[in-house]
Amino acid sequence: MPNPAALELVALSKRYGATTAVDAIDLRIAAGTYCCLLGPSGCGKSSTLRMIAGHEAASEGDIILGNQNVTDLPPARRGTAMMFQSYALFPHLTVIDNVAFALKMRGVDKATRRRRASELLDLVAMTPYAGRLPTQLSGGQQQRVALARALITEPQILLLDEPLSALDPFLRIKMRAELKRLQRELGITFIHVTHGQEEAMALADLVVLMNGGRIEQMGSPREVFNRPRTAFVARFIGGHNVIDTSSGAIAVRADKLALRPAESGPGIAGTVTDVEYQGTFVQVVVKSEAGEELIAHLGEAAFDARPVAVGDGVTATWDGAEAHVLE
Known part of the structure; x- marks a missing residue:
């Protein structure tokens, strides 16, 4: 060649x-x-x-x-x-x-x-x-x-x-x-x-x-x-949640999103709309009170320790260091 x-x-x-x-x-x-x-x-x-x-x-x-x-x-x-x-x-x-x-x-x-x-x-x-x-x-x-x-x-x-x-x-x-x-x-x-x-x-x-x-x-x-640069990149590449905050849009990876019981401190309150077992993780879809859809990828052990079902109220939270600011 x-x-x-x-x-x-x-x-x-x-x-x-x-x-x-x-x-x-x-x-x-x-x-x-x-x-x-x-x-x-x-x-x-x-x-x-x-x-x-x-x-x-x-x-x-x-x-x-x-x-x-x-x-x-x-x-x-x-x-x-x-x-x-x-x-x-x-x-x-x-x-x-x-x-x-x-x-x-x-x-x-x-x-x-x-x-x-x-x-x-x-x-x-x-x-x-x-x-x-x-x-x-x-x-x-x-x-x-x-x-x-x-x-x-x-x-x-x-x-x-x-x-x-x-x-x-x-x-x-x-x-x-x-x-x-x-x-x-x-x-x-x-x-x-x-x-x-x-x-x-x-x-x-x-x-x-x-x-x-x-x-x-x-x-x-x-x-x-x-490090997705824009909301389009974060959404198209997948595996990210695009979240609007008071200071602008951020991307948080689905595997970095945690779910807590409803009304348990700061975060985004919502309702579980779907739970899917994916083998190495459980995918949980949450609809926020503002109508936004959030996706959390929870390890089996984490899910089993605190299982959720469709209709449950939850609060989605994340470590601030895991949030990536978008343009």
Whole structure:
């Protein structure tokens, strides 16, 4: 594989008529990083990925890969490869011919392209299936073939558009580990679009959370989770309560919220509306007197020591040191 390249987006925008999908974003992704573009539908993450790939023209701004401005280059000359959500395998070609296809288009001789395709099938543990057609493969196997096909051009950056969304939950977790292993072994930059917070937290070195065409916050998964900058980040990442106080909004992690009997000192009084056992913790939902919904994640021992049920009055409290002030 070639040396990984750093990617820089400079004031990058994408407009569709009067609609601004991506609004002058600046982003630098260090070489060899696993970056997840995260956010709700319509936030601009897929448009950003397609502009990096060259499948969408940038309305304004620059895309710099390594020391080259690739903004106006066609996809094949950018040093990137795209793995699509649908995998887009050719149904009439065998697995090995699907993987080798890009090299065939470049005029590489059959023996060389098949040797290289075999190496990549070995990398993704698909060698026994080399002679099969895509319809004879499971979803996870098709994904491995699509990965091998994307990697055969030796890209400096691999772009992945919701690659796990078509898989069942168990396989999604398994393939998540596979993607991380591959990225580590190859040492190249992966840019992965997802709307799944858990997926981004598990995979990314760098999480870029987008909202309304702009970057709301970026950083390591721990930074973004533990220090959300805005109420949007706290709510989207999950696991936080956004609470309005007299001095402004704060975020308190659900596992840092404690529940006391009603009328037991300072805190937010409310009524339990839901109790769910989640294995390692019990999730308790409380509706405050002001109509706000608060969520507490209580360890089993803590819940068993002071159990609550739907309809009980409680007071939600937290340690002041656990409250994170939001912008």
